[in-house]
Amino acid sequence: MAIKGIEKFNNLVESFASLPTIGKKTAIRLAYYICTSNHLEGMKLAHNIENALRFIKPCTQCGALSENELCDICTDENRQKDLICIIQSPKDVLILEESNSYNGFYFVLENLEEEKIQKLISMIKKNNTKELIFAFTHSINSDTMIFFIEEKLKNLNLKFSKIAQGIPSGVNLENVDFISLHQAINFRTNIEN
Numbered sequence: 351m352a353i354k355g356i357e358k359f360n361n362l363v364e365s366f367a368s369l370p371t372i373g374k375k376t377a378i379r380l381a382y383y384i385c386t387s388n389h390l391e392g393m394k395l396a397h398n399i400e401n402a403l404r405f406i407k408p409c410t411q412c413g414a415l416s417e418n419e420l421c422d423i424c425t426d427e428n429r430q431k432d433l434i435c436i437i438q439s440p441k442d443v444l445i446l447e448e449s450n451s452y453n454g455f456y457f458v459l460e461n462l463e464e465e466k467i468q469k470l471i472s473m474i475k476k477n478n479t480k481e482l483i484f485a486f487t488h489s490i491n492s493d494t495m496i497f498f499i500e501e502k503l504k505n506l507n508l509k510f511s512k513i514a515q516g517i518p519s520g521v522n523l524e525n526v527d528f529i530s531l532h533q534a535i536n537f538r539t540n541i542e543n
């Protein structure tokens with residue numbers, strides 16, 4: 351039960367506790383730290399949250415997080431242009447980039463909306479893509495998605511592959527260690543058409 355008379359503190363605890371992976375005890379610890387540490391640090395946190403909310407949006411081409419119309423990956427001339435890695439969340443871009451195991455482009459596909467598929471097709475044509483890598487963790491749902499996309503794109507003369515070893519079924523990419531992720535990308539397997 352929250353202590354009365356410090357509602358603003360309690361509100362801060364509630365905000366922290368509403369975040370993923372933060373339990374009540376950690377929320378209290380964080381709120382206490384913010385309120386008792388030097389003020390500048392707390393203000394900086396508030397400022398960074400505000401800025402992120404104001405300026406971070408999906409890249410209009412690939413759907414990754416960006417501050418501009420096109421993200422830095424989509425505009426990077428040094429990336430391998432004929433590769434697109436399909437992921438299910440913009441978060442997966444951050445994880446794969448952090449793992450340093452991939453140097454192609456990305457496309458975030460959270461669902462199979464026709465508009466999204468069309469966007470993917472125009473990106474494939476624009477980049478002259480040769481290979482699509484599905485970085486989905488294994489589940490019946492992701493297998494169905496892969497099948498559906500392959501069917502949709504079968505006339506584009508693409509090689510389809512999916513990440514391989516070391517990724518257990520039903521686990522999010524963010525919970526996979528970098529070495530396994532690296533192996534999964536490098537030892538990706540061809541999908542038979």
Ligand SMILES: [Zn+2]
Pocket residue numbers: 409410411412413414420421422423424
């Ligand atoms: Zn992009």
